[in-house]
Amino acid sequence: MxxxxxxxxxxxxxxxxxxxxxxxxxxxxxxxxxxxxxxxxxxxxxxxxxxxxxxxxxxxxxxxxxxxxxxxxxxxxxxxxxxxxxxxxxxxxxxPGAKKMMDAERLAAEEAMRTGLYGIWRNASSSHDFCGRIGPMSRCFCGHDYGAHAWSKGRKEPRPKCGSCGCPGFRYIPRRPEEVGEWWLPRRRGFDVRLWRANCKCGHSHEEHDSSSLRCRGCGCPSFSSAWECVSCEGKWQDHETLWESEEERRHCGRSVGQAFMPLSSTPE
Ligand SMILES: [Zn+2]
Ligand SMILES: [Zn+2]
Ligand SMILES: [Zn+2]
Ligand SMILES: [Zn+2]
Structure with missing residues (x-):
């Protein structure tokens, strides 16, 4: 199901x-x-x-x-x-999106367990550990997938750079309308999720904003300010940060690691 x-x-x-x-x-x-x-x-x-x-x-x-x-x-x-x-x-x-979203979360958790680096999208002012796990199916603000981004050898930088454009570091952006509370949208006739993009209050999508300065190329709005709220924490996009934590860091803070980091429905008991 x-x-x-x-x-x-x-x-x-x-x-x-x-x-x-x-x-x-x-x-x-x-x-x-x-x-x-x-x-x-x-x-x-x-x-x-x-x-x-x-x-x-x-x-x-x-x-x-x-x-x-x-x-x-x-x-x-x-x-x-x-x-x-x-x-x-x-x-x-x-x-429509529930299975896709759970698949993305599971793949991200598997990636974290494999690499020991836990990529998360977090609103530090909320009580949640994270609002989303970052993995192969995650989309960056620049419009390219996580897979297009690469870490340097020592992984000293906070976020991996994009190899397909000038994006200075991966920043998570929702890729499905369900993530921004628009659950009805995929049911609309003719809706194509591949064409859907999360929008700024200015009316332009994240892809129309510069991935470095966040300034809008369409209207000059100074920084992406989400027209929507995160369904997890009810914060705006800009209230979140994209970060990677090591297993030790997470253990130290009492946060879930390993199997416990897996999405709910795939946690064996
Ligand atoms: Zn890019
Ligand atoms: Zn990027
Ligand atoms: Zn804007
Ligand atoms: Zn959130």
Whole structure:
């Protein structure tokens, strides 16, 4: 179904503050309802506004936007999450991007375990370890994939440089509308995710902004300022940083490493 792995994370007690809409939005701009309101998920939403921190800590590993989206509106237990997904899938069909997003997270986690370098996109002012894992399927602000970027020999620089353009260092940018809360978009007739780009408030995409100065070539706006919020932390793009941590650094800070860094649904238990 949504996640290839049928692995079981630990059942999680306590509330979850995320909105059901993160996963399967009940509203779209046109006003059409995607998810029936009410039911246990609906009640959960109202009672659990305080619970997101506990929820995040309760997971053994890091939890990113796609995982949070999958547990949204539930008590976090596997049974509730699956029921939630099943219900939504029965009603609306599988959310187009969910599998893709989970695949990207899994590949990134595998890369981290292989290299010992944990690439993450983090909003330091949020309580989350990270909002996304950086890996082969991640897109840079310059428009090129992570794979087009290379580290120098000693990896002394903070971020790898792009080999396809003048981009001075990889900066994570969402590559799917779901990551910026536009869950309805992929369902639109004729929508092509390959053409979709995350936009600045100025109306131009990140590719129209200089990857070094962040200034817009289209209108001269001085710096990319996201027109959207991260579905994980609700911060703006510019509230985040792209960084790589070693396993030791992460251990030292009590952050997940190794198998615990894998996405929720593929964590064997
Ligand atoms: Zn580039
Ligand atoms: Zn780049
Ligand atoms: Zn701009
Ligand atoms: Zn975020």
């Amino acid at each position: 949504l996640s290839g792995g049928r692995g079981r994370g630990p059942p999680v007690q306590g509330g979850f503050g995320g909105s059901l809409e993160d996963a399967f939005p009940s509203r779209q701009p046109g006003g059409g309802a995607l998810v029936p309101r009410g039911g246990s998920a609906g009640r959960q939403l109202q009672t659990n506004q305080m619970g997101s921190n506990q929820m995040v800590q309760a997971f053994s590993g890091g939890v990113s936007r796609s995982e949070r989206a999958l547990v949204a509106g539930t008590d976090g237990s596997v049974a509730e999450v699956e029921a939630n997904i099943l219900q939504a899938v029965r009603t609306f069909g599988a959310p």
